Amino acid sequence: MPIHGLLSDWMPDARGVKAYVACPWSEDHSSYSGDSEAAVGQVVDAEAKRGGFWFVCLHASHEDKGWADFRHVTIPPRVVRSGGRVLAGSAFGGAA
16 A cells, blocks of 8 residues: 555554554644654454545644545545546545
């Protein structure tokens, strides 16, 4: 998965899998709390079906930031071409 700033390997989490990342808004942080200050993850259910992605930052100024915010600033859109037409979309689905 091409995620900019990935600081760790994917590991089991209560909600599925997670990895620590560099917060893309770290210049707003009042202090640095180390490599575990922000994380991304993906929900995986009991049947191993993968679900939605999430992002969390431990700094209060970013408590309102979620996966959509993180995705739009760190993951470049993927451009898909079909029969000469451009079908644009993000790397993880939805609008670019």
